Amino acid sequence: MEKLRTVLDLHLKHHNALGYGLVTLLTAGGERIFSTVVFQCPCNATWNLSYGLVFLLVPALALFLLGYVVSARTWRLLTGCCAPGARGCCSSGLRGTLVFAQLSGAAALAPLTWVAVALLGGSFYECAASGSTALAQRLCSGRDPACAVQLPLVPCQQARVPDVQDLLKDLKAQSQVLGWILIAAVIIFLLIFTSVTRCLSPVSFLQLKFWKIYLEQEQQILKAQATEHATELAKENIKSFFECSHPKEYHTPSVKDWQQISSLYTFNPKDQYYSILHKYVNRREKSQSIRSAEGDVVIPVLGFVDSPGINSHAEI
Secondary structure, eight states, rough: OHHHHHHHHHHHHSSSHHHHHHHHHHHHHHHHHHHOOOOOOOOOOOTTHHHHHHHHHHHHHHHHHHHHTOHHHHHHHHHHTTTTTTOOOOOOHHHHHHHHHHHHHHHTHHHHHHHHHHHHOHHHHHHHTTTTTTHHHTTTTOTTTHHHHGGGGGGGGGGHHHHHHHHHHHHHHHHHHHHHHHHHHHHHHHHHHHHHHHHSSSSSSHHHHHHHHHHHHHHHHHHHHHHHHHHHHHHHHHHHHHOOOOOOOOOOOOHHHHHHSSSSSOOOSSSSSHHHHHHHHHHHTTTOSOOOTHHHBGGGGGGGGTTTOOOOOOOO
């Protein structure tokens, strides 16, 4: 039991890192399966380039779009945005650009992993590059006159000229070099981005730690209270239905209240609230909107505030 509690505590403390690690492993594993089981280069001058690029880039695009779909922050931003009577666009200007950039950065993890692993494997790049006319001219410079014609056959080990077949090693080397360059570029970008956002953070390191603990507790309690309230309301309605009686009055938040606590969090140095719910219950007037106020800004380092939903993920 003690070991189970230790594992649970580890998950709660590092669930983001564990989640990103799991996504990376699943993406890398999926790419390996695709390259060995599904992918079959046609070894044809007409199809090699398009076939290789489709396997290299289309799954990456699908994973990128899926990253938006599974993000609770995306649906927090979009849900109800186009409903009749909604006030304008959900987010605009600099604030909308910052939120979109943060969503895109998080969604880019899986596709970049796919492309990097695919380049290190080399199969997709070898097929695509062997069908490129421009690359064939550079690779075949000073070689056998039949090199450009034989190059599309190289990935299938069918080139009749040994000198041309040896180009497979060059294509694999190019692919792996590009893969390592991509990995290094992503790591450098993440390091710079994290350093800059932490440097510009309006709160200290320990307060950020406290903030994340608060959000975990708030979401757990919110889920428990919502479950309890929904269960009691459902029981009362069902009881009234079967007994043909009027149900007892239950007080639930209004549509406007739900909309307010579902909006994106903005930081205001005058009133440091730890979540949109915290901000809502401390508003000065019952009729006061909390969606925007003077001094409210979107802080990249505080993007985690909007990430969890009641179940810590988006449900479709």
